Amino acid sequence: MGVSGSGKTTMARMLARATGGDWLDADDFHPAENKAKMSAGIPLTDDDRWGWLERLNAELHIAAGKGKPVFLACSALKQKYRDRLTTELPQARFIYLKGSLELIASRMAKRKNHFMPARLLESQFSTLEEPADAIVLDISKPVDQLLEDFQRAV
Numbered sequence: 001m002g003v004s005g006s007g008k009t010t011m012a013r014m015l016a017r018a019t020g021g022d023w024l025d026a027d028d029f030h031p032a033e034n035k036a037k038m039s040a041g042i043p044l045t046d047d048d049r050w051g052w053l054e055r056l057n058a059e060l061h062i063a064a065g066k067g068k069p070v071f072l073a074c075s076a077l078k079q080k081y082r083d084r085l086t087t088e089l090p091q092a093r094f095i096y097l098k099g100s101l102e103l104i105a106s107r108m109a110k111r112k113n114h115f116m117p118a119r120l121l122e123s124q125f126s127t128l129e130e131p132a133d134a135i136v137l138d139i140s141k142p143v144d145q146l147l148e149d150f151q152r153a154v
Contacts, residue, residue: 021069
């Protein structure tokens with residue numbers, strides 16, 4: 001979890017490969033209305049997110065039934081979102097990809113064809129409630145170092 005541009009999709013893919021697990025990208029499950037709002041530079045409200053979070057929870061339940069690790073790339077910026085995502089999933093853990101506004105803004109400036117505009121990044125940082133119980137990875141480090149840090153933490 002983390003703000004847009006923090007590397008959630010990259011890490012989910014890499015961790016799934018490293019563990020023989022699966023990965024999901026929460027962006028793939030946003031309804032068209034949510035993507036349209038974000039593309040227009042309008043931050044999502046809690047009401048915009050509830051159905052999406054419930055759908056993600058259902059997908060996590062399906063994935064958990066397969067008996068192998070699953071990594072979900074999802075912003076999950078507030079504790080109540082993380083609680084909703086993990087309803088009846090006691091084995092779920094969060095990995096918080098932490099980085100500075102400046103670093104992430106520079107990464108977002110290089111992205112092409114993504115519906116989330118960089119101008120919404122500040123609203124994500126202001127919404128962010130850092131998790132108290134997550135594995136925290138410093139995204140200023142190289143990706144291979146993040147994998148090592150994750151493996152040491154679990």
